[in-house]
Amino acid sequence: MHAPPHHLRRLCAVLGLVGTTAHAATVTPPPPLKGYGIVAYSTPDAVTTAWMDQRFEVRLAGPKPTSPAVKWMGYQDIHGIGSIAELLEMKDWALARRLVPEEMLLHAKANYTARVGRIFDGLDRFDAFEGRNGVLRSTDGRSVTDVSATAYAGQVALSGQTYLGYEEPFADIRFTLSTAGADVVRTVQYWNGSGWATLSAGLQDGTAAFTRSGTLSFVPPADWQPTSLNGSRRKYFVRIVVSAARVVPVSSQIRGDDWLGATPQSGRGWDASSPTIVHRGTPLAYNPTPPAGASAKFPYQARIAFWSSNHFIANPADRQGLADGSWATFLASKIVKDSRSSGAGGVMCDDGERDVADDGVPASATDFVDKAAGATWAAATLARYRNVVRLTRQQQPALLLGVNATSTALVKSGQWSIAEYHTFVWKTNDLRGITTGDDGRPNTMAYDDYLPARNPAGTQGVFLYADTQDTVAAGSVAWDRGNRGPIVALSKHHIARNANTAFAYYSRGGYIYSETDEVLRVDGAVLHQAKQALPRLDQVRRWATWFPAMGVDIGVPDPRGYRAGARDLAWKRGTDLGGGPDVWRRDYTKAIVLHRPAAWNTTASQYTVHSPPIDLGGRYLPLAADGSVGAAVTRVRLRAGEGAILMKAAP
CATH class of the missing domain: 2.60.120 (Jelly Rolls)
Structure with a gap:
């Protein structure tokens, strides 16, 4: 793909590149590499689906892939009920086994304020659950x-x-x-x-x-x-x-009753010890005059919402005679049924390490403590996931069970994971996300924790890079998501990656995954890479989930390169560059990769002021997000929150 001269000048200015006046080499990227993941909850057409299948090795949700090489994963939230339809499915499953469905859900013991904008919505309609016959x-x-x-x-x-x-x-x-x-x-x-x-x-x-x-x-x-x-x-x-x-x-x-407290965010608690409860211990348990601090009249009105209206947290400690717990047993049954129906090769268990306290209620203020036998919420949720994995694979041994988590114990209990909260692109500095995990941060999986020495089972990890802001440094600096954000994200991944890790990029925000091939231009227009030519780089406001540089082959770690292809997370010290963060480096057979991270406390000047020229010891072609390369350079100048992928030859 040919880029006009003004595009190349902009690219050099953005990267602070210093080099020769040789003509730019621009090419159409080769067929993209595998090792990339996408979260796509939308249902695109056949052309877009085929486009995704050519680029992403791991796809979560969306339509069934056209290529058998794609690892297609279904979705299951394991923190709780994600829809009314799922609630009814769980209830029918429980009743068929003579279980009490309400006991499988979590209940607040006292009135509370939730983190959801509106806890319950439309539940005062008599047809709220079935959609008819109310x-x-x-x-x-x-x-x-x-x-x-x-x-x-x-x-x-x-x-x-x-x-x-x-x-x-x-x-x-x-x-x-x-x-x-x-x-x-x-x-x-x-x-x-x-x-x-x-x-x-x-x-x-x-x-x-x-x-x-x-x-x-x-x-x-x-x-x-x-x-x-x-x-x-x-x-x-x-x-x-x-x-x-x-x-x-x-x-x-x-x-009927809307289940709400004084405000849409107010939840009611159920005081099981109240002396005014009638029909105690039956499905008709009712309190006509509940205490002021726990105003639910029925236990179901004390359910705790998460994420959105009418999402109900499950109680991971409930058993009702099931050794593996009622909720885990139901989840395994549902995952097996759904995967057999869809043909998905795996499933992502969402919210694997979510704490109920994040939803506004500590576990100690719920009926979890009545069933947990002294276990912590973390221990119970770990046991839940492990039981789901074991029970599911007993029935479908080939199914790949994964979790949205970074907890070492959770991740290594399954076959793969997605680290949705791995990093925000404008602050990639935490070295612990690369080098330490089991040995330095026992609760967090880092890139190196997926290496065979630490990961003999071969669990795979998808690292999601969220590039969702147009400004940084408290809004004082414009952030470029057309080129700077994508390249700083990809450069960190290339420095950290190994055979068991994959890269995913996301720019919409709000944890809404409805985009696939979109390119959003600065003028507000939306283009589709599967069907339309790419715009000039200076016209791109953001790439949705894929930018063509992801498909450029940079080779393998170079045994003849700097440090024999091993990374150096202090190749150039910030103190030698006038202050600011260090510069990282890793050499590949077809490129060298540099990365200068930023952090939550990076200043506006550090984001905007380039380092002194850094000598590269040779001539390289800077790769841009759109897959093109710029004029050959011999030196670079990097700001905090900036990366460079420097090709040894045109791709």
Whole structure:
């Protein structure tokens, strides 16, 4: 690919290169190397899928690869329930085994403030779980009609029989009336397993027989049983029968309890020791007057959310008679089923080392402590993952189990890992992320921990480099994600890499992985590498997951090069360069790689001021992010947070 002269001048200025006036060598990169990973939760078309398959050895999620050489991994969060559909799957699995589904989830013992913007969303809809059959009507006592959608944003006449069904036991029905009834004769009933019985226990009618808006409350009867209506899931149903009315009441909204505390971020706690609990120890356990500091009326209202609304943390200490734990056993069953269905060759277990405290509640304030037998949260979550790996591979020995974690114990319990939090591209300085792990930081996997001497099982690691900011140094310095960010990330990887490590690049931010081949230009346009020509480098604002320099072959560590191809993390001392970080170096057979890291406390001047010229001892061609090379140089000047991949010849 040919680059215009102004592009080459910009590249030399960006890198601070000093060299000859030889003509630039620009080429189309060769077929890309393997050893790269991508996280792609979107579903691109066939052309883009094929494009990915040519570039990435490891792909997490997305459509099935067209190439059998690609290691395609499915996804499973092991911290908790990631969707309502998964919740129902877990519940059905548990009930089929005579387990109590609610016991598999984690519950707060006291009211709390979560780290999620809105803990629960839409759970006051009676059809929140199934998506239908939450509110039903019958005018003849035989056939029923699903009016769930209308019940939340429309008019529902409360005549005949109205059925309200919810996945869990409930005690409140909130009616907003658009037409108040008059002289309404009504009864409230529940299903007791054999028929409809009158519901009278604790019945409080805030609607005054539908003459006003209000809440109908009751104490769940001890013999209330779930049932199925209109082909629904088995739910807890209440039936309201209006046998007469001078004016038929009409609702504009029917809702239940939203599970929330005083704010969308406020969660309720369940005090299992409260003396006012009725039906204790049954699925109908209910507290009509909970204490102020633990205001959940049902245990399920004390679930703890993570990441997003309606994501529920699981209790890793729950067993219910299962030696490997109820949650781990369910996860293994689900992973096997899903992988057999999809054909995925592995799975990434997300949130492997997430601590519940990160979600706003310490483990000591949950029912984890009631089941953990003194174990710590970290110990329980490690056992959970190990059990998932063992149980899954018992059924599918070839399945590759991996985890999103950097914990040594977790990572080495599986076959691979992704280090989502490995580094942010503008601060790559932590040498411990390269050289030390088992020996210096026993809780963190570094690049060298994947070497055979430390890793005899051959666990593989994907290191994710997040290049997600347009400014650094507290916003005072513009950060170039068109070239500087990609090259500093790739240069660190080349200095650190070994046969068991792969490189992944990510620039969107927010841990949202919907992009694949996009190139976002400075003018706001979006191009697709799979189908369109690349823009000039000075037009690139950021690359989504792939920049062509990733596909340039730099060879293997050079036994004839500097230090015989071994890296030097202090090749040039910062003190000899006027201050700032050291410069790292590693020689390959087709290039030399330099890297000058930055850190969280790197100053604006260190990001912007180049070092004095550094002699290279030869002529090299600087590789740019778009795969082109610049004019030959004999010296470089590097700022903090800058790398250089210097080709010995044009690729």
